[in-house]
Amino acid sequence: MSAPKKIAIIGSGNWGSAIGKIIGKNAAQLDQFETQVNMWVFEEMVDGRKLTEIINNDHENVKYLPGHKLPENIVAIPDVVEACMSADIHVWVLPHQFVRGVCQKLKGNIKPDAIALSLIKGLDESKTGVDLISNVINKELGVEVNVLMGANLAKEVANGHFCETTIGCRNEANGQMLKEMVQADNFRVVVVEDATTVEICGALKNIVATGAGFVDGLGMGDNTKAAVIRLGLMEMVKFTETFYQSLQPGGSKNPQGSQTSTFLESCGIADLVTTCYGGRNRRVAEAFVTSGKTIDELEQEMLNGQKIQGPPTAKEVYHLLTEKKCEDQFPLFVAIHKICYEGMPVKDFIGCLKNHPEHM
Ligand SMILES: NC(=O)C1=CN([C@@H]2O[C@H](COP(=O)(O)OP(=O)(O)OC[C@H]3O[C@@H](n4cnc5c(N)ncnc54)[C@H](O)[C@@H]3O)[C@@H](O)[C@H]2O)C=CC1
Numbered sequence: 426m427s428a429p430k431k432i433a434i435i436g437s438g439n440w441g442s443a444i445g446k447i448i449g450k451n452a453a454q455l456d457q458f459e460t461q462v463n464m465w466v467f468e469e470m471v472d473g474r475k476l477t478e479i480i481n482n483d484h485e486n487v488k489y490l491p492g493h494k495l496p497e498n499i500v501a502i503p504d505v506v507e508a509c510m511s512a513d514i515h516v517w518v519l520p521h522q523f524v525r526g527v528c529q530k531l532k533g534n535i536k537p538d539a540i541a542l543s544l545i546k547g548l549d550e551s552k553t554g555v556d557l558i559s560n561v562i563n564k565e566l567g568v569e570v571n572v573l574m575g576a577n578l579a580k581e582v583a584n585g586h587f588c589e590t591t592i593g594c595r596n597e598a599n600g601q602m603l604k605e606m607v608q609a610d611n612f613r614v615v616v617v618e619d620a621t622t623v624e625i626c627g628a629l630k631n632i633v634a635t636g637a638g639f640v641d642g643l644g645m646g647d648n649t650k651a652a653v654i655r656l657g658l659m660e661m662v663k664f665t666e667t668f669y670q671s672l673q674p675g676g677s678k679n680p681q682g683s684q685t686s687t688f689l690e691s692c693g694i695a696d697l698v699t700t701c702y703g704g705r706n707r708r709v710a711e712a713f714v715t716s717g718k719t720i721d722e723l724e725q726e727m728l729n730g731q732k733i734q735g736p737p738t739a740k741e742v743y744h745l746l747t748e749k750k751c752e753d754q755f756p757l758f759v760a761i762h763k764i765c766y767e768g769m770p771v772k773d774f775i776g777c778l779k780n781h782p783e784h785m
């Protein structure tokens with residue numbers, strides 16, 4: 426049997442801590458993984474103490490997942506290079522805006538044959554355009570990047586309530602190994618090979634959830650929200666067909682293309698539903714309508730350091746759509762960007778739904 430694999434979790438926010446509970450328990454029980462799991466923690470002071478010290482002594486991330494004990498084999502480390510240099514598996518679970526900075530630090534400082542699993546829902550925008558987060562990590566660090574996305578509100582997972590998730594793998598054997606690392610009695614994993622679609626679903630559903638929050642803020646009912654979910658799903662499918670149908674990381678052709686069935690996995694329709702009803706994006710977007718405050722103000726006031734991904738992802742997608750001159754095919758995504766950042770009145774969102782190309 427090959428040597429046990431060392432795991433490093435890159436990130437320790439709400440989801441990073443919840444998945445840390447499961448990974449820590451599995452690593453302690455399964456021979457194929459080293460028992461100690463490193464967790465890179467972006468150091469900050471909480472009530473006069475370092476967050477790393479709190480996690481290592483009290484085994485609780487009191488800031489991002491209060492009320493839950495982390496397994497004692499999860500070791501918080503404030504230096505990301507120290508946390509990752511000996512790891513065989515990197516679990517990326519950060520707000521997407523911090524990925525490039527962390528890649529710069531890790532470049533040249535990791536095992537060349539390490540593999541990654543990204544739980545990050547979002548897209549990257551740089552001078553060269555918009556890209557998948559897995560592609561950025563792959564290009565920057567040269568590692569294989571698999572993805573995990575699903576209907577997984579962190580607090581519910583941490584509470585042990587039953588849910589499903591989807592791993593999109595680049596390699597079947599690694600997909601199975603990663604499944605063993607994260608699967609639990611109440612956290613059931615389906616592995617598919619369509620990693621690109623899995624990741625796009627995770628990124629785009631946060632935009633749709635922002636729209637769901639708008640209609641909640643406007644006092645519309647569940648029928649309106651169902652329309653937002655359906656039209657949002659149609660735009661997610663169209664976006665995938667338009668921009669990613671035949672591309673894999675590195676630009677080579679994907680002979681299978683995007684599979685429509687992937688939208689029926691937990692990463693697709695299920696994550697859309699849960700985020701449009703129970704997520705942070707929905708909550709902040711509803712308050713945006715009712716309070717008149719900006720998205721940034723509300724994120725700071727309501728989330729205690731947690732980040733929402735929907736509005737920034739809408740902005741990144743908007744830039745891609747304008748560059749490719751196809752805004753008219755994605756009116757819901759475009760309106761959500763304009764409402765968040767360009768002063769478009771939120772009541773005009775309903776007009777955009779009424780005149781959606783799906784109804785023409
Ligand atoms: N929270 C949830 O229910 C779920 C979140 N996700 C996704 O997982 C990813 C991570 O989300 P969460 O763990 O919830 O994070 P979060 O929203 O709790 O964000 C806080 C994290 O950001 C870190 N941070 C703050 N400033 C930083 C900096 N300058 N550099 C690096 N890190 C910094 C903090 O240390 C903390 O770990 C996101 O893409 C999110 O969409 C996916 C499924 C569920």
Ligand SMILES: O=C(CO)COP(=O)(O)O
Pocket residue numbers: 546575576577578579631634696699700703704705706707733734
């Ligand atoms: O991705 C999530 C659930 O699967 C979390 O969504 P929010 O970021 O909107 O809370």
